[in-house]
Amino acid sequence: MFCNIVFPIPLQQKFVYFLPEQIIKQFSNNEIRSLVGSRAIVDFGPKKDVIGVIVDVKEKVEFDKNIKPVKTIFDTKPLFSFEQLEFAKKIANKYFVSLGMVLNQFFPYEEKVKFTQSIIVSQNVKRVKLDVNVKYLEFIKDKKLLVFDTINEKFLFYTNIIFDIINKEKQLIILFPSNVYLIDFWKFLLKNINGESVLLVKSKVMLYTGELPVKERFRVWQLLRNKQINVVLATKVGAFLPFENVTNVVIDEADSLGYKNQEVPMYHACDIVQERVKTYNIVLNYSFFIPSAEFFYKNRKSVKFIKSCDNLAKIKVVKGELKKIILENIYKFKQTVVIFPYKGYARFCVCCICKHKIPIKKMVSEGFLCPKCGSKYYELRGTGIQKFVQKLYDINKNLTIEYIDSTLNTKKIEKIINDFNNEKIDVLVATPLLFNYIYRISFANVKSVYFVCLDSLLYSGSYLCYENVYRFITLCKVLLNSYNIADGEICLEIFHQKEYNDVLLSEIKVFFKKELKIRKELCFPPFCEVIKITLVSKNKNKLEDIIDIAKEKIRSVYLIEDIISEDKMFKVEIFIKMDKNFEYQMVQIKELILSKFDVRFDKVYVEYNPVL
DNA sequence: AGCACGCCGACT
DNA sequence: GTCGGCGTGCTC
Numbered sequence: 001m002f003c004n005i006v007f008p009i010p011l012q013q014k015f016v017y018f019l020p021e022q023i024i025k026q027f028s029n030n031e032i033r034s035l036v037g038s039r040a041i042v043d044f045g046p047k048k049d050v051i052g053v054i055v056d057v058k059e060k061v062e063f064d065k066n067i068k069p070v071k072t073i074f075d076t077k078p079l080f081s082f083e084q085l086e087f088a089k090k091i092a093n094k095y096f097v098s099l100g101m102v103l104n105q106f107f108p109y110e111e112k113v114k115f116t117q118s119i120i121v122s123q124n125v126k127r128v129k130l131d132v133n134v135k136y137l138e139f140i141k142d143k144k145l146l147v148f149d150t151i152n153e154k155f156l157f158y159t160n161i162i163f164d165i166i167n168k169e170k171q172l173i174i175l176f177p178s179n180v181y182l183i184d185f186w187k188f189l190l191k192n193i194n195g196e197s198v199l200l201v202k203s204k205v206m207l208y209t210g211e212l213p214v215k216e217r218f219r220v221w222q223l224l225r226n227k228q229i230n231v232v233l234a235t236k237v238g239a240f241l242p243f244e245n246v247t248n249v250v251i252d253e254a255d256s257l258g259y260k261n262q263e264v265p266m267y268h269a270c271d272i273v274q275e276r277v278k279t280y281n282i283v284l285n286y287s288f289f290i291p292s293a294e295f296f297y298k299n300r301k302s303v304k305f306i307k308s309c310d311n312l313a314k315i316k317v318v319k320g321e322l323k324k325i326i327l328e329n330i331y332k333f334k335q336t337v338v339i340f341p342y343k344g345y346a347r348f349c350v351c352c353i354c355k356h357k358i359p360i361k362k363m364v365s366e367g368f369l370c371p372k373c374g375s376k377y378y379e380l381r382g383t384g385i386q387k388f389v390q391k392l393y394d395i396n397k398n399l400t401i402e403y404i405d406s407t408l409n410t411k412k413i414e415k416i417i418n419d420f421n422n423e424k425i426d427v428l429v430a431t432p433l434l435f436n437y438i439y440r441i442s443f444a445n446v447k448s449v450y451f452v453c454l455d456s457l458l459y460s461g462s463y464l465c466y467e468n469v470y471r472f473i474t475l476c477k478v479l480l481n482s483y484n485i486a487d488g489e490i491c492l493e494i495f496h497q498k499e500y501n502d503v504l505l506s507e508i509k510v511f512f513k514k515e516l517k518i519r520k521e522l523c524f525p526p527f528c529e530v531i532k533i534t535l536v537s538k539n540k541n542k543l544e545d546i547i548d549i550a551k552e553k554i555r556s557v558y559l560i561e562d563i564i565s566e567d568k569m570f571k572v573e574i575f576i577k578m579d580k581n582f583e584y585q586m587v588q589i590k591e592l593i594l595s596k597f598d599v600r601f602d603k604v605y606v607e608y609n610p611v612l
Numbered sequence: 613a614g615c616a617c618g619c620c621g622a623c624t
Numbered sequence: 625g626t627c628g629g630c631g632t633g634c635t636c
Contacts, residue, residue: 004636013635015636017636042636045636046635047635
């Protein structure tokens with residue numbers, strides 16, 4: 001008997017090994033096919049004792065060189081199910097990556113941690129019935145996409161669903177876009193249960209993130225598959241968990257970038273779940289404060305708006321009223337939140353010799369040299385958040401002002417938020433990064449949220465600019481609603497008012513209707529799909545060859561960025577707008593690229609619906 | 613990728 | 625003389 005094995009390396013090949021008598025005997029009670037999906041230890045090339053995954057078993061093979069034996073089977077029961085294996089193959093094909101690498105994303109099997117399959121200790125936890133408010137169970141009955149208007153309501157929804165699942169011995173996975181959100185909810189959950197239930201909930205609900213030690217991840221993986229736990233709270237890696245007993249999946253803020261893998265393969269966890277769920281009978285729900293227009297459109301027939309708070313916050317368009325508002329709030333001992341679009345101190349640097357202007361973000365960290373004239377002298381121009389805060393002190397020297405942007409480390413940001421929550425800060429100035437901490441900020445004493453110079457966000461040229469601004473506004477509403485601020489106000493500072501800007505003040509449904517109409521006319525997502533292929537190579541000619549062939553042969557290619565060089569490497573980006581022959585075209589492109597590419601020097605990144 | 617082998621230049 | 629750079633080939 002022989003088997004094919006894949007390894008967590010970029011080689012897109014299977015390797016044949018033979019199964020010695022001893023191993024066949026060991027597994028003969030079961031069917032020998034049950035080895036598929038198990039890990040095996042083999043010698044591979046010059047390396048000894050490498051872990052790979054068995055992907056198929058067969059009687060005969062055509063291979064004329066010496067075939068090495070499988071040394072040990074690492075698992076008593078396959079780590080990967082048939083469905084997981086088949087799905088991994090699809091992903092490997094879609095993202096031009098090796099199957100072994102994809103499986104390693106499913107579960108980091110290559111780490112030489114000795115897993116024992118029988119570590120499960122049956123906990124003797126007293127079963128108690130958890131109280132469930134049926135109102136929350138109604139939400140998922142017929143609707144798929146849920147939109148909440150307060151933080152509390154969303155968390156209560158999760159809590160009640162979890163309790164119901166535990167009571168009924170079903171299985172649920174909730175995905176969160178970041179570790180931080182997951183922990184925030186976990187704390188909320190533990191705070192809202194009493195004595196007896198705590199033990200039960202702690203034994204039936206587990207966390208699963210990429211940051212956990214592999215041993216702990218394996219434990220959760222096993223417990224879920226063996227039906228010993230009911231709920232897993234996970235980040236994007238949760239999309240690969242064993243789904244065979246799962247009955248429900250809920251994805252929190254599904255269009256968040258937190259679900260996108262930054263490494264190869266650049267999968268989006270929601271796409272993975274959406275596809276895998278089809279194999280089983282799993283109810284999938286999305287929960288949002290504000291979905292993207294794209295997500296809303298794709299689920300438009302099944303949306304439920306959950307109104308738990310009368311919308312009391314006023315929204316108005318203003319021009320240069322920040323000083324006045326801050327002063328008014330100070331006299332009332334109220335706090336002000338200011339959203340400012342630019343991070344850092346300045347926005348550009350200008351060359352002193354030739355006056356060439358370069359955005360700060362494009363500057364190389366040390367040793368500035370003007371790309372036009374080579375001068376090393378420059379001045380800073382434009383107002384970043386730091387400079388803006390300095391100017392705010394002109395209003396009143398005794399104000400306590402702090403700012404938050406991505407130049408600060410997380411510890412500092414946490415401290416500022418803490419001080420703000422304890423009302424030690426009068427004015428909090430922040431870039432939209434602030435919304436990453438949405439569950440941590442207390443708006444209990446906030447009167448106004450002021451968006452400075454929205455023009456810069458509204459007229460930036462991206463097709464998403466109105467949507468982004470609208471979403472920020474809605475998140476502010478959620479925060480004000482969550483702390484029940486009756487007289488809260490949201491101020492939008494717009495200097496060049498355009499007629500279309502009225503959409504920002506409209507209801508969610510109206511906003512989506514108007515936005516989608518424009519998207520359809522101009523053919524932007526969700527009315528088309530964009531694929532970005534990034535090629536990196538040491539050899540510029542190779543890239544030029546591929547571009548020439550791609551331009552000539554592949555119809556759907558609509559944009560090829562110029563070749564740029566970075567650190568002796570050359571990079572080119574190819575954009576494809578998806579059409580009906582999508583699959584066929586991708587096969588064509590894959591063959592073209594992989595036939596010319598060498599895994600040692602060249603890299604391919606395939607991204608679906610990239611952030612433009 | 614990760615490793616071995618092999619071919620050249622710069623060194624005690 | 626040899627130590628070590630990296631270009632090339634291979635992995636069942």
